[in-house]
Amino acid sequence: MLPSKPQHFKTALVSVSSLYVAGWGIYYLAQETIRRRELAARKRKYPLRAPLLPPHAISSGVRVAERVGVLAHTDSKRNAKPLSSSSANGAAEAKHAQEILKQNGTNADSDASDSDSLNEPTARGPSWYGGATDSEITRIHHRFSSLKVLGRYANVVPEWREQGAWEWAFWKLLYSVFYKPRIWWDGGFKADNKSDEGRQKIEMLLPVERIKWAELFASAADASKASTAEVAAAPAVRNAAQSSFTWIGQSTCLIQMNGVTILTDPVFGEQPVESLFSPTRMRPMPCSIKELVANAAIDVVLLTHNHFDHLDISVLPLIPKRTQFVVPVGLTSLLTQYGVEAERIVELDWWQQSRLPLTIRVAPKAEQSGHGHVSERRRVLDVTAVPASHWSARTPLDTNTTLWNSYAVRVHSEGDNRPSAPGSTPEAQSLFFCGDTGYSPSLFTAIGRALGPFDFACLPIGSYEPRWHMQIQHMHVTESVQVTRDIGSKRAFAMHWGTWQMSDERWDDPYWQLHKELRATSPDDPNRLLAVPFGRTFWL
Template identity: 70%
Template structure:
């Protein structure tokens, strides 16, 4: 009997689906094979040995030091003289710190706190910097970007399917999971907990900027607010990874997303809490100089916001993101694409209001140098099912200093003196890699302030390579040597399996166990401004 037409259609669909799945499976297998070979080659060519171990690695022992990559592992074929010297020196340091060669504690002492004057952070030689850059340079495999940290493994769509259609249905039922937020909203005790852990404050614009004067619209100058203090540095969390940051008078907007949902669909989560401001309120009350975009995921890039950003604002973005921004009205001349470890400097003119005026009718202009370096992260990019990893994903190390310091540095042939520069580490979505973050601290640290994600980490078997647990975020503050850090990427949308308040409690638990200052990593209210 000949097959009927419905049977033929069914057979064709099954065949096409099988070919599609098999094709992607072969692609991922080839990609992972090539990636692993490249990483093994880089590890041999560019070993990460520093003359001093990072303070937290010293206090934790040789095993941690080897794990973060500042000591080479021994092997059966013997080690080089340099490796022997490193190991002997490490054992001497450990003995001084009260630890044996296996990292066991003989004398308990708290780990040293990173300071701006630390000799390890930012103390890499030119040779070390070259090794770090080559070890963690961006990598394209079969036309798509790939991760370069040893912790990464290729997941593919099937692992997401296993999470959502099997793990979340049968093993740990969490379909339409909102982290228990709606259940808390239904009780008085739950509502009190929400108000306590996720308070929302209206942004006090007048503390940051002076409004334009009524007659400024008739003048030739721009009708925009002016900052109140030329040395002003502050942090304001808007939600998820959207932050308003001021660094020595330069105003930075990061990963702007102002919609109620990341994606306007039935399946997309809605905001847990009202926003402290709308995009229109923000633009009317601030003078933005720079926008930082870490990657193209919907919870980090709201395309509806792009046409609203003033025409003079500069965008710093990962490789490959210019076409999307151009499509939504951003002039390509305003866009600076950065590869990992690529550095660029931008002159910025800030407008400072006179202290004795209530409005910005009398302003002075000052020049700043905005020095930015893109650094790697362990993540991925996509906005559709067809553009996965066609664009890069970044974190950023930023330094801001005055034009006078920049001129002095150029005349002397050396960078501006560190005490005169304000520094920021803005971390995009990333899994934790001790070798990567230690390398960042060694090459670019320390930092005055860091902004670190602490949410979207469960289930760990799926999320750990792309999102950090709170304990790992705390570890990053030590790896990079930040004086102070603020938590973000939590409490905005329920996008993973942890309860909505778990990041908060995990953060306080981690700080108490390590006897750290709360400023090590601080969870702050939406909209509240913190002076730095």
């Protein structure tokens, strides 16, 4: 008796599925083997030695490992001791770090990262940031340059391990069903929203304020008595050539640096993806994309990677034609499909830099309003792409075919060509904008050594549970606070939390963890990393 058609279909489906899983399994195994060999070769050829890694990089790595398990595959947990962040215990931490390094250095079975050594750790002074020698710069760039394996990009930090789609499936289909039942988990937000006490907490932790456009931009008509046609044709006028930060949601931020306006990772939809399985926004947006475009003069859009919660393609046609885009390698083809001209796009590989000359229009000061003329000022935006520990994909078939970036940005007046001294003059401002990433002490201290310090930083603090799955792609709050020290940021703003519930921690956990960490490690600097309301503008 011949098999029926349904049986044929089932057999074919099982065969295709098995081949698909086996094929990807073989691919990931080969990719991970090649990646590890390449990283081992880099570590031998380009070791990171003092003063490239300051003492706090190792001691904080031990502390972070103990707290959130980020370095679980190393000996850090085995050797870890509780470390205090107080200055009184700084010498003990450095000594403990040396002991760990010595133990690791004498272990023949340890991985190639043991070629990195502090030797004799020295104190980190203000000049440490941005003080890399040419030799150090060469080692940093080669050690953390982008890597493509079998046609797809791979991560270059030692903490990374290849996960594959099956680990995500295990998390969602097994772990979330049987171990911690959290199907349709919303972080407890809906339950809190049903009670008066819960709603008060939501309003307290996630307040929403309408953006005060008049503080940021003046109408050209009011400032210069220009005609309506001139106002429509010209970009909006800044009220001042100042610097500010406004959080819109997730990693979407409106940033001004010396008057230059930057929009980051623009997403304005109710969901990252219109789907039954996609989360919805917890809070109303402080503005719509149409309102933003109508009121703001967007000079540059920074895109960190192509995930749906960082790039909403529906907004691309609405971005003004004068706006320039800075994106990771491989994203141009997607943007051009939705109306962005290729000549407006700058693709950057890790450690590549682009210089964008810009002209901004600034309204007269209040005391000079009688003169009523808009002034034009020349600015130069230097942007450097730096590595992150993450991945990219918009479909099941394009995983890691495009790169993922963080950015170091410096804006200065035209003619000021002093890249070695970011933020050192009133006409220079520096920013570190962090894309989604896991924490790597060696990577972030390398960024601080090569490109720091920074006047301010934007750092993700959410989507970090469960740690066994998320630790290499999303930082825990403890790690985000540590990054402010690694890179030397004077001030930092929290983002990538409180917008969509995309992981297993409670919706308010990042907020409480942030305050707990700041009390423990920065009692004298509680504003080191700020969780801010949606829509409120902070002047820098």
